[in-house]
Amino acid sequence: MNGATKAIYLLLPVLACFTRLQAQHTSGSFSITGKVSGTKQDTLLFQRYSPGNLIIDTVLVENATFVYNGQVNEPEFTNVKFMGDNHPNNHEFYFFTEKGAYSLDINGNDISQSVVSGAATNQAYFTYQQENKPLLDEILSYTFAYLELEDKVTPGLSTQDTLAVLNGKIDSLNEILFRKDEDYIQHNHQHFFSLYVLSQDIKNGMDAETAARLFNGLDSSLQQSANGVSVKSVIDKSLQYAVGKKIPPLVLADANKQSRNIMTTIKQNKYTLIDLWASWCVPCRQEFPFLKEAYARYHPGGFDIYAISMDLFRNPWLKALKDLQLPWVNVISNNKLPRFYQVNAIPFNVLVNNKGVIIAKDLRGAKLDKKLRQLFQQ
Template sequence: MIKIVLFTIMSLIGLYGYTQDAYLIKGKLSGDHEGYKVFLRYMNPNGLKEFIVDSTYVKNGNFILKGKLASDMVSAKLHMTALGKELDPLDWKNYHKLDQQEFMLQNAEFHVTGPNIKQARITGGPVQTDYLVLLDIIKPLQQKADLISKKMMENAAAGHSEANKELGPKYSSMAKAIEDAELRFLDTHPNSFASLLIVSNQMGVENPKFEERFNKLSTAVRSLSLAKALQAQLDAQKTVDIGKHAIDFVMANDKGVVVSFSSFKGKYVLLDFWASWCGPCRSEMPFINEIYQKYKDKNFEVVAVSIDSKKEHWLKAIKEDKMSWVQLSDLKGYKNDAALKYGVMAIPRNFLINPEGAIIAKDLRGEDIEKELSKIIK
């Protein structure tokens, strides 16, 4: 699941005791990449938007990037392209085409060694060292999941989203295997920063499970500001737990007409949070389209809220995925009003709401949406 991180990771010095005030990334690639361009990008500290912070060229197999982080750490990505063959790294359709790798960037010295960026080993900094232990465990599973995800994204980009109905369960199975491996790591590494990352990636699960996992972290790890932000987010999500009443909001639709969410009271509503750049979200659309066509005349509505910031990308995705249900967005990206009210930190995310306005299910995926609706709508 793609994760929306609405906070910055701070205050790591107390746990790791590292105080270098700048980062230095030294790359040594064995492949023939003379003149290729290497980019460094990471998330805006205030929210979703990734941006490129630096770039350089490969010379004699080597490259260097350097700078200074205002925060103690960010989740960053390196990617490399040949001149004249640049791809937009923020377009979800290019995700599997890019020669890229994610790593944990601190003000420390890093070494990137390998035939290319994707296959390189990135070492350096205490947080990345910690993170590599986890990556070595889940890498074989992640590679299999990526192959399925790549095919699903190709299908969606080609307008063949129906083909993903068979691949969806396979991807879910691999995602479950990765989650199980991560939870085993959490059980045995309660004082690891990587365990905190695991817990942060579990914000999409039901709150009782999240709290159980969060409480497995050591006192030292729970004292970090990321952990404190997770605790605050958990408290906020309790306001939209199953059994709670849906929160009203007002937002413009794709035609520019202002819509009040409360106007759908009296119907079963699937409130779905997504974005044009979110591959897993787009892969869910065939399932949503199927249940919408089946139940739209049975007092059921789908209300999709996009956290896009660019209108043209939002409208293009609606057309590509043939979404004929209600489409809303304020084009504020991660600051989307509805997303903030519903404590959305991860997409895809959805809430099933009954005619009385109560939340009766959350985070339904694929065929699970149909199974749930078949129980309540005859």
């Protein structure tokens, strides 16, 4: 899904110079020796991420130095911060924990300005950031503006118009990022960092077809790694929603506990939006002014919405239906949905024709009206 209401990944610059990196044997032990300056904090908190796993370690600082040893199967994205320190400048420092011996100099005045030396994946990572700082900063600027506005307001078309403009700018900048990343990944198909770049681009909305092509061009050792298997799973999931795919059947109960067959709704209309949401999802509820406007305008001509709530309990969903007054088909998940409907993030939608074939997806904000206007003018 495109846009800022997805999880925000802040570490996505683009590399302009393409240095061919060699394949790595990534499994083994690591030893990080470090120095700490500018603070008397005596405990560091390391959080290491790998597919389906989070390792948290504390490391003591003695005489402004520390040593952190351990084992990794492949490079692990890591953040480090001072334990219990709430100083506004001491957020986190991000790097990769990888096999080998290298150094980490912690800047206690601003931990984000710390430095890792002597590790290949980190060298690629920080070069990647530095070379493209202007583009990354611009993406973050629009992203933070979007999130700040989204968090402070209730749904309304005037606000949604502003959010749509911001979202459009983020999408446009991400497209620039994706095109540059294609070149980077193709030139560095043997290096673990390329797999990381691809994984982040997928999370930020790269289309599944492009992601699949780039993944298939990676070295087989990367494809078969734990991170590779995880990325492949996400790509395969996204390919289900490609234009031209047909959705699977589904029957769920509405607010009156009456069964509502999704195929009945689809066959009775020219176009149907399948919308996944939940009563507790603020970005979902902020989409409803757009959905209501589209429904009022195009329903008489053959447009409908089949909205699937992902709520675990009926009462919050029923209250939301009463408060929001949604005029289309509303059903609630039975927690045993087919895999197609088990999405990773909401809001999520696909637009299908009267045969249940997907013709568009992620029609957020003004994108829905734009697509429907094209379809009904044909």
